[in-house]
Amino acid sequence: MVELRDVAKTYVVRERTGLLRPSARREIHALQGVDLRVAPGEFVGLLGPNGAGKTTLLKIVATLLLPSRGKVFVDGIDALRYPGKVRRILGVVLAGERTLYWKLTAMENLLLFARLHNIPGRKARRRATELLELVGLTEFTNVTVEKFSTGMRKRLAIARALIHEPKILILDEPTSGLDPHGVEEVWRVLLALREKGTTVLMATHNMFEAERIPTRLLIIDSGRIVADGTAAEIVAKSGAKSVALLTLDSPLPYSVGLSLRSNEDGTFLVSVPLEELPKHLSVIQSQGKKVQNVEIRESRLWEAFLRLTGRPFDDLSSPKEAEE
Amino acid sequence: MRPVWALVKKELLYLRAYPLDLVNYAISPGLIVAPYILFAKLFGFDAELLDSVAVGLLLWYWLSTLLGGVVFGLEEEMEEGVLETLLVHPITIFHVLLAKAAAIALENLYITGIIMAWFFFFGVSLQLPWPQFLGILILSALGVAGFMLALAAVALLYKKPFELYELVQWGLGVLSGVTRPSRDLPQSLWLISRAIPLSYGIEAARAAISGQPTAGIPILLALSFLYALLGRGLLAVAERRMRATGTTGEF
Numbered sequence: 001m002v003e004l005r006d007v008a009k010t011y012v013v014r015e016r017t018g019l020l021r022p023s024a025r026r027e028i029h030a031l032q033g034v035d036l037r038v039a040p041g042e043f044v045g046l047l048g049p050n051g052a053g054k055t056t057l058l059k060i061v062a063t064l065l066l067p068s069r070g071k072v073f074v075d076g077i078d079a080l081r082y083p084g085k086v087r088r089i090l091g092v093v094l095a096g097e098r099t100l101y102w103k104l105t106a107m108e109n110l111l112l113f114a115r116l117h118n119i120p121g122r123k124a125r126r127r128a129t130e131l132l133e134l135v136g137l138t139e140f141t142n143v144t145v146e147k148f149s150t151g152m153r154k155r156l157a158i159a160r161a162l163i164h165e166p167k168i169l170i171l172d173e174p175t176s177g178l179d180p181h182g183v184e185e186v187w188r189v190l191l192a193l194r195e196k197g198t199t200v201l202m203a204t205h206n207m208f209e210a211e212r213i214p215t216r217l218l219i220i221d222s223g224r225i226v227a228d229g230t231a232a233e234i235v236a237k238s239g240a241k242s243v244a245l246l247t248l249d250s251p252l253p254y255s256v257g258l259s260l261r262s263n264e265d266g267t268f269l270v271s272v273p274l275e276e277l278p279k280h281l282s283v284i285q286s287q288g289k290k291v292q293n294v295e296i297r298e299s300r301l302w303e304a305f306l307r308l309t310g311r312p313f314d315d316l317s318s319p320k321e322a323e324e
Numbered sequence: 325m326r327p328v329w330a331l332v333k334k335e336l337l338y339l340r341a342y343p344l345d346l347v348n349y350a351i352s353p354g355l356i357v358a359p360y361i362l363f364a365k366l367f368g369f370d371a372e373l374l375d376s377v378a379v380g381l382l383l384w385y386w387l388s389t390l391l392g393g394v395v396f397g398l399e400e401e402m403e404e405g406v407l408e409t410l411l412v413h414p415i416t417i418f419h420v421l422l423a424k425a426a427a428i429a430l431e432n433l434y435i436t437g438i439i440m441a442w443f444f445f446f447g448v449s450l451q452l453p454w455p456q457f458l459g460i461l462i463l464s465a466l467g468v469a470g471f472m473l474a475l476a477a478v479a480l481l482y483k484k485p486f487e488l489y490e491l492v493q494w495g496l497g498v499l500s501g502v503t504r505p506s507r508d509l510p511q512s513l514w515l516i517s518r519a520i521p522l523s524y525g526i527e528a529a530r531a532a533i534s535g536q537p538t539a540g541i542p543i544l545l546a547l548s549f550l551y552a553l554l555g556r557g558l559l560a561v562a563e564r565r566m567r568a569t570g571t572t573g574e575f
Contacts, residue, residue: 062412066564085414096405097405098406100406101406108334115330117413
């Protein structure tokens, strides 16, 4: 359905160093030889921190970006040679809010984009009505998008991408920037799509979302796919365990062997494997330190990412944070 | 054509959100046309000369509105972030430009009505052979299309083409002989004017109102074709470079 063969993308950035000095040239290797196959009906999540190469990969599949190397096939069509044909079978929701016409109503937006796919008027209206119901915006059919919340715009953008019943849906961080209610509403739509067997390739940097929504997960870091499988399989393969995050009032001595991160409020954060929590708590208490808070991270992907890449995931959002 | 008409409809729906634009369209032609007409009247030019000036202004105003409207329209799509979304649909930037041109042509019909009212207000009675004039106008618009595509390419690659547009707009105006025949220009400028399709359009329109044969039409057609090819080529280069550098979402 979607196939990437040895896809690489290098951006050349010109950095200005002064008014009269020549700009410096720097290369950024956003993707480094990615091979990927997405089968029909799969809901694939692409998890990685900011700058990992998720958006670059999605934009290459969406025909918005040309790779520096490699081949891309969508439903058997060479996406680099025939981008127009590929666009007919893709539904794409890009990151950011401005993917709709804000001065038009929800219905006007959907009808406009339906007509870009050559869908005749009556059929387009019927489909738009169905999709507005799917994304829970029926009562806002005739309201201009400028009056929508960010979450409503995201849901309408998903409806827009589905208007021509695409074979593949591409979503770039559909819940980023949303409040918890907005996240829940978008998840409801995504889960409905998963139930219907829609083929989806979705980028996210939300650990909890990555565990909960996709049927298959890819972990991407520095332009390379470092893990592929279900969230449970990835965690099992990496040997990752649940962790407890302890907030301490003062730092621990080096001899204890735990790495600390200082917080802005003057406290210190330390991460320990959940099964070793009692042992570490007694060590901390023996040092005369006070534990202000204990947070259990059941999202073991965080730990799996650390083990797979050797560095912590830069997004520390926990299930608790995502739901709050 | 359904996608193009859908985009035209979108442009017209946007007018609903900005009704003051329609007021601006009504007033600004008067402010642009008035000084020329007043000078012509002050210096006692005859009715034929007034018609001649009016025809030049009308053609130039129409076409510069088209040129500016399309390029700034594209810039607006980029700034609002919608251009990238449009490009994941089975349409090209050429379709977007075509739709903008069609929408602006419709707006121009309204503007023409207002300009005619301004002419009437200043006592200029246009004795135009309208079918012939409209034919020349359409051909001149094709001539400007090449410039439009080239400017759109610049907007895609370098963003914010305002200064360039100003230069092109006023350059076209002066060199194509909006207020006086281009043959009165210094020879070097006259030579440049021969490379501008609008010059032939204005000359043909003036010939039409004075009942003379419109000899420059084949050259206008040939130049229009040449510039359209050149503009289309530049736009294709810009689109490809934008996809290679990943700047489809930038403005």
